[in-house]
Amino acid sequence: MTTPNRFIVVDDDPLNNLVCNHIILKVDPDAKITLFTNPEKALEMVQTFGESSEKGDFVLFLDVNMPSMSGWEFLDAFESLDEKIHERFRIYMLSSSIDQGDIEKAAANPFVRGYYPKPLSFETMGLLNL
Template identity: 40%
Template sequence: MIHDFKRFIVIDDDPINNLLCTKNIKKSVEGADVITFTDAETGLDYIKSNFSSPNAEKVVLFLDINMPTMSGWEFMEEFHNVNAEIKDHVSIYILSSSVSEVDKQKAKIDPDVIDYIEKPLLVDILNKLP
């Protein structure tokens, strides 16, 4: 359940969406710590360097699909190659404005993605997440 987590990462090239996500996560989860990235490469580097320890706290990642330089799907291709210890600490939700059934199906079959959420990330949505 989402309320069992205290750490959150949002990777989206839209700073306004990142601000909205941060505010809504903090409204929904008391004491939430939210870090945002506007490019997927920096977010992936952060995850690799901060979640490789067995004692690392678990984190929820909200990942946009359509971003310049590295898309969310390219991020996922890289994430599939990180070691299992890192994967065990990161719960990934795709967060996108795309209504494409192809994107939804791709998220559904990806073993590292928990769910696909259409933007915006609202408090009501957060409260219903597994």
């Protein structure tokens, strides 16, 4: 996987998305960032981006608790996508939940590379080894 400079943030909270956008751009001024408050639309774009012949990979920050589709439901739908799509995404859960069950569930999911508290911080970005 190449070092991504493309980011997707999926969170129903527009304020959190703005914070993510700000932090990512401070860390990587050349980053291309796509923000979604609707996880279903994000999933459609993930499939489109993943099938694209454009080179490069993506970091996806995914909220756990969203009203229309939870982060877990998003991951279940992501699992049904083609393996070539899976390979292009590094998914990190970004949540205000400190529920140990959520943390363990994220750790057990093969698509999730980490579980971090909201809001996204410079410290978290440093932990991602981008």
